[in-house]
Every structure is written in C-alpha cells, then in structure tokens.
Amino acid sequence: DRRRLLLRGLTQSLPEILPLLYTLLERHFVAALNEAGRKQTDIAKLHAAAVTATLNAVIAYAEWA
Numbered sequence: 001d002r003r004r005l006l007l008r009g010l011t012q013s014l015p016e017i018l019p020l021l022y023t024l025l026e027r028h029f030v031a032a033l034n035e036a037g038r039k040q041t042d043i044a045k046l047h048a049a050a051v052t053a054t055l056n057a058v059i060a061y062a063e064w065a
Helices: 002-037 041-064
Strands: none
Touching (some): 002 041
C-alpha cells in the first residue's frame, strides 16, 4: 500500500525532521516577537507565517500517523 510506504518513510525520517521543525519554530517565533517589538509589522508577519507553516507541517504529519 503506497500510503503505508510513505508513512514508513516519513517515520524513518523523523529523527532528522523533528529537530529541523523545532529549530524553525524557535527561530521564527523569536524573530517575529523581536520584529513586532520594533514595530516592524510586515517583517513580523513573514516570520509568523513561517511559524504557521511549520505548525501546519506538524499537524499534517500527525493526521497521517
């Protein structure tokens, strides 16, 4: 079953993927807060979008698993 193969591949990649996702969340969340504090709203929104995209990736994996 193709779905099972894909899920197995994703699961085997988790030790590499999860630290990357965590790093992306941390960097962009902190950057969004910093830019918002400096009233750089447009830049803060870009970092917030990266946080949202990363969280959506985590949610998508959780729904598959």
